[in-house]
Amino acid sequence: MDATSDTALHGRFLRGVQLAPRNDAVRVGADAIRYEEAHERALEWAGALSGAVAGPPGAVAVLAAKGVRAYVGVLAALYAGATVVPLQPGFPVARTRRMMRAAGVSAVVVDEAGWAQLPELLAPDPDGGPAFTAEGPGAGLPVLAPGCPAGTLPGVVRIEPRPAGALAAPRPVRPDDAAYMLFTSGSTGRPKGVPISHGSAAHYFRLQDERYDFTPDDVFSQTFDLNFDCAMFDLFCAWGSGATALWVPPGAYRELPAFLAEHRMTVWFSTPSAIGLVRRLGGLAPGALPGLRWSFFAGEALTCRDAADWQAAAPGSTLENLYGPTELTITIAAHRWDPERSERIAVNGVVPIGRINGGHEHLLLDEDGKPAEREGELCVSGPQRTAGYLDPGDDAGRFLDHDGRVWYRTGDRVRRIGGDASDASDGELAYLGRLDAQVQVAGWRVELPEVDHALRGCEGVTEAVTVDVATEAGTELAVFYTGSAVPLSVFARRLRPVLPQGMTPRHFWRLEEFPLNSNRKTDRGALRARARELLSESPGPRTADVRATGTTGSRTTSTPTT
CATH class of the missing domain: 3.40.50.980 (Rossmann fold)
Structure with missing residues (x-):
């Protein structure tokens, strides 16, 4: 197969080289690299990676912070015909080591941050496990470390790119070959590897080309880390244009x-x-x-x-508003905001997620796992669905065989909007929340996003996040909000008309801002942990100013009347 075909993910970069060879492909602060230069450098690095392992590289990790080297490293791994495994130097070393082992990494591209982490990464696990190696016990790990300190490290075989060793062209790939692999959090605490094929990516980006009018004059933001799948949208939509x-x-x-x-x-x-x-x-x-x-x-x-x-x-x-889990290749649905229509069809004040991407089928499952007509868990089948997790043992419960197809179970509850083909909203979906965002409180089945929506209507509240906390008295609801300080009596008056008594939170804490995780999403886990800590200090109902971490500030205590 021709490596420049539309099937190869890196074919999009080659298209960018043809469209605008002297444009900057990437800019990071004062550092930038043009398309033509990035292409030549990636071919050189790809040659070095290919020459360092026996046979084609299976998986190449890019252990680097955001910078030109990280982006060229991604491209070089693709040019070498390998599966790119983006890793974050800021993650715990033990987690990174597990991901590298699971992916079967055969070589690594690093920057200074990644280079500094290698000694600990290649050391034996503290729990007694063996040190990471690419080829088995005693073998060194091939590492491409451009711009890093001279010399080598124990367990490392440093590889040097040379113009004479550059590939003449990117290696050919097949549609079923994995283009990249990302790791999501698993329920057991063990990261789950999600391989995304060149074919899945090709389908996705064809749809983006049809939907958007990106040109060489555009400048795309890069707010996401490379181990977050939305970064692939930025890069390959930009590079394809x-x-x-x-x-x-x-x-x-x-x-x-x-x-x-x-x-x-x-x-x-x-x-x-x-x-x-x-x-x-x-x-x-x-x-x-x-x-x-x-x-x-x-x-x-x-x-x-x-x-x-x-x-x-x-x-x-x-x-x-784009929606999609990693397992469905970046995003699988989109809703275009219309101020006159979007708010009218929104549920709980949340913008709809829109229609499922072309070429896919979807179904909804009710609480008994049976197909539902209007509301239920969203399941999707089609070309963007991953074939399965890296470890087949992780597939259980996430993939469904139904009606001659394999469906991915998203774990998200949605509702169909519109009733017939004459309705402009027909075929769109509203997001109701995660299945695990539904909790039982004193016998009430509570949808946390519904509580969030009610709270956002309180005067003084800018944003609100409700979490469930297990206490000796049972599950209780606690709220963190931003904005001005709001007395409990105001919360009570606002919530009484819209929430049953059993759904009314008992604890309200004001923050200056919500904590964010590494992907810059609101860190609900951190808020839940903070709520447990605060309740252990003082279990009574209250409203208070607190920090995301640290001690509580001033507090007024009262019980809302509902």
């Missing part, structure tokens, strides 16, 4: 309008949590982001309020 992917440093959020204007950014993509951050920092004034043509949000529920505020700040931008 000859556009530039621009890293957005954390400090940019302080003056986001100025940052976007300075860099002439036209395409924004982030989690919805970024909207609240920009709002708090004063960057969401009407018309503050005039240069954006497209705005995308994914990774967590997008509220109508957030969408409306961002649209007002970026009036020339088309805004879309």
